[in-house]
Amino acid sequence: MPAQTTTAEVVDLDQRRAVLAAVEEQPAARRVLTEGEFDAAYRAARAELGLHARRLGTYTIEAALTSALATVGILPPPPDPEPDQCAAQFADLAGEWHQCAEDADHDQAEGHSDGEWSWPHGETYAVPEPEGPAEAQQ
């Protein structure tokens, strides 16, 4: 038996799909916020939540903020890359950053991959690996 959805949920999903489609059609790379910009957005969200902020916690507020911003093509700053591997990173549509799992000295002209996603050098976009994560490790 399929789950029942309300009319409001259908409208929300349609609106979200329309926003995502519009974002994907934009030719320019997604904007990546600086640490200072993301901190300012976090403080504004936390202030708006008032007494609810303490109950939600930093992780939940940051996750909600990241998802909301990524939906309209704005990314949080990337984390410091893990050492001893390629430092190339990209963010998925939810704004979560992924780091290339190849060796630091691999041929960057061949693009980057973390086994699940691959992306061309210099891009912040990525596409799923066609052969799947298990075979990408070989």
Ligand SMILES: [Zn+2]
């Ligand atoms: Zn790489």
